[in-house]
Amino acid sequence: MNQPANTTAAAAPRPSFGAQLRDAASDWWQNERPTWIYVFKMVFAGLLALGIGYALDLESPRSALITVFIVMQPQSGMILAKSFYRVIGTLVGSVAIIVFVGLFAQTPELFLIASALWIGLCTVGSAHNRNFRSYGFVLSGYTVALIGLPAALNPGITFDSVMTRGTEITVGIVCAGLVSALVFPQASAPGLVRIIRGRFTAFVDLIGATLGGTTDRKQLDIANARFVGDIIGLEALRSSAIFEDPEIRLRSGRLTRMNSEFMALSTRVHALHQLMNRLHANPAPSAQIIIDAISPYFKEVQPLLTRESGEPVMSAVDAADAALKLETYKRELPRRVRATRNTLQLDSDAAMLDFDTASELLYRVIEELHAYTLTYASLNQRRHEREQWEHAYAFKTSMTTALIAGARAAITLLLLSAFWLASGWPSGDVAALNAAAFCAITSAAPDPARATRTVAIGVVFAAIAGYIYTFHLLPRTDGYWMLAAMLMPALMLAVWLTTKPKWAGYGLGICIFFPFLAVPDNFAHFNAAGYLNESIALLVSLIVTAVSFMLLLPPTTDWTVRVLEKQLRKQVVDACFGKLGHLALKFESGTRDLMHQITMLTSSRPALRQNAFGWTFATLEVGHAIIELRTELNGIRTERPDLLSAEAYAALNRLRETIPALFSTPNRDTFADALAANDHAIAQVQQTIGPHYRERSERHRLQRTLSYLHFIRTALLDQQSPLHTMRDGAANTTHSGARHAT
Template structure:
């Protein structure tokens, strides 16, 4: 019998591969959480388990994402701690005003999170819900508010540094090569598109995919000093690719075929591509081609990307900010937390602050999720798993052991299923809810306090907070279709506003329009027919705006300036009737036929307005009007 057991254990161990990416991710997470817990115990912090919780919240298989999330989590915690101390100083004896200002602060931070990008958004979210974490238990003892806040900031700092150290020592830096390969592939596909070698839908797909460069760069820049120095140049290259794809013109097909063939060789073909573009650029007959100049900039960035020489200071590209959706997210978070706070203060429930502790981060984290109600259900599922596991660990296993090594071993075994679940995207939120719930409800402090009534009260508060979060997103849902409509209306009205004479900065306007088109493509990816129709209209709107801005630039130094200004004013007065505006643009183009560039702009404007007259009419998109 014993030999069978030993044989089974031997086969089980032999089948375990601890070198796979998932296995190394789990081992790094366990090591970092244990390290954070040991340091917090050594410093005798009030809630040492919060340091391990921070590690489990910042977990990510990618080193750059860990460093970026950790950095902005620490910044957000410090900002929230300062606000928490200010609110406690002002409203320690006025709980209703305290919860009102706390809810308002959370709403403001969620609004900011909705318009910020990448890890800065997570920092804003952390700043919003840190007030509840920093003042947990301090409402009954305001004199301890400073100690609570400093303890909270200390545990976050310990968790972030522990995970950063373990990740730096035991993980690989893989994003630099991924970013380099992605840029090369997108550049080659753009050249192939300009050579008319790809299908018609390739233009729409590339518009969406190009902006994934910026998402990958946000994490990769924390892994590499070189990428951090070249961030602006890479973003400029990304913007140049988007511009070429958006204004795709199938000219000079032989040149673009040769460039695409050279870029298909990877880095080995960059020199050949640069030589081809230089030869075409030197030809005066072709020097007016803006796509050649843009591709030269992209190839130049790709050429010096592996080197540490700093790129010149460049202006960061402009991205679209959905302020309407952000205000809705902020309002939802404010109302939900205020309603839950009223329930707490009105009922006098001692564990009500734990309920607020759950609602605030869950509302913030789910606000920008494409399916927040589904995410809230995952949080609820993870909480259901955490409650019995915390009860078993705190009241069955921990009383039987003694000493730090056994404590770390027991906690690691209970953390293991949650960490493993976070390695699967479909179970990420459930795993996070399990880990945070288990850690908080077990409350492995030093000395350990076994209080069954506290655990039951906190468990009920945890379930109530998660359920109220789910209810809030069901009563005030996030509607992706409404976001699509807002983007469509914004793209269309921005171009019509230019047609009506509104001033704009050309580069900023074009970058924002291109980003809106990329967002539309991502939102409509699962609806191919609507995807192609909407992006085709958006590209027409972008072309109209580009031609208008180009015409304005030509007007400044034209000998026909008076006629061109008068023509633009007359077109602006006919913005409500695209067909009449197109006819007037055509008539002006014939009058200014001696000015070839201006006539070409006016002809292009007339062509876009005629071809898409129904789209540009004021009755489209819910009867929106251009002021």
């Protein structure tokens, strides 16, 4: 008779109740404790600002409380950065208010038109910038709406309103900054360290898998999309951490440099991977010979990035040892590759070009990896020569989408203002200013209509809770301490909701609008009709904002993605004609910034995202090769202009004309022209090299030029690229290949 398997094994002892309780407490301590510390800190800072506002006899202390919730961030550096730009935005907006009130106080219609134009302009600036600088533009416009509309109704109090508003904001900012920095401070620097170490380790693994041939294109695309998020995240953390940590300020240049070197390195690795994929897809025997010849070099890279214990390099100290090994490997690689090349027996010049291009890309990967590792290792020192780096990350935003966002905010404000003036609605100014503010604030969200709807639901809860507090609980309170105790549960719930991505919009709506409705001014007014009017105005403003996002050229439409794709392809045009000074960095960061925007917009549309990713990688491959080709030719023209013939220069200039035409207007005709121009340029450079003797430096320059041209050709003929659909068929490939070989 068969015995059950579990009868032969001893039953696992069940944990005691105390052990389970300890495990649960440990899990809470690790995962939930930071969240609740953040909740208590923000509520404490908000109530402190509120108390100071009452003590200073400010007109509306709730503005100080709301300011705390607006600038709240997990790290103190982020709070300081956001507060800095909030102050700047408020000051600029205050100046605009004084100007507008002075010019148009007697004509409300002109004042509203000027305010709408100003808010639209600020929204354009917000959409065109990133991080908290964008927030500064939002505040410049929002301040005009918040203070300017009431001031226009009573010009005599304009200066007092501006000063009071500035004081209330300052109180909120100071309280948020002090509490964040002094009470269980959470610095940004550890987050930077985690991103840097995690990215370095992940990229080492990716290099090993990519060069080892175990990563397919889909996995590489996913990894590159993740790295784009890391690049932008590190830049955001760096720009915030410099406000709080002098050590970060000392290393700010190196952190920016690391981002630049990482972008260049990831582009090289992707290009090499794609070239090897094309060789694997090539059925010709020469392709396998090339793969067998170059693959052993790939397997030598990952051990250079591994410690003696077998673990991957993580810390800056370990990176210093890896940099020494990479330097030795880089120095010996050209000689070894030349020796391998001399042993190859290939049947065509095209096959030899494949090997030369692959070996050139491999050398560039090692060169960029060595530079990246050196910069990482330098972070272990407070001061280092690699800190001298002035090339900032260049954000890239479509001016078309930014202008649409600005026009949307201006039109929304004008429509609600016109309704306010025509209807005489007492709370129409609240609806108008709030709609304009949220048009600007949510314009950068992936789905602004949805974000506004979630905030509107939060406003409904805030209005209901605020009514109960204002008319049932507040009359029973006596003094600030009872008011603070009464407000604390609702505020804690609201802040806690903002820590949950799924409910953050609801929490934001409650955080901002519950204090606006429920917290009394220094001179409290109990007016049920006024309360209902303001609640309805807030809700109507958000509904109108959501409708405007759905009707006025919604950012979530395919059209917006196509605009970004066009902007992405224009990067190749800039690569062909831009100034070479800092062109590579601008191209790399701009392309990845556009890629990040497309990723955010297409999160729920995988087919659209896949097509956009195809254009992203085609742009990176061709654009980067064009920049390197131009850099090489610039050196040749400067030092040895007679190295290339007039016919070769003419062919290269023709290529520089046809590639931008292809990416500006991709179709069969422009593709055929670009491919023909590329083949002609290859033939001219090959003819220049010839079979006769040349000095090694001259031959290397010409070989590099030829490698860049050949890589552009393989990128154009890539079957996984969107450009593949513009080819006339397999016959065209064969014909071009034959012509190329000649």
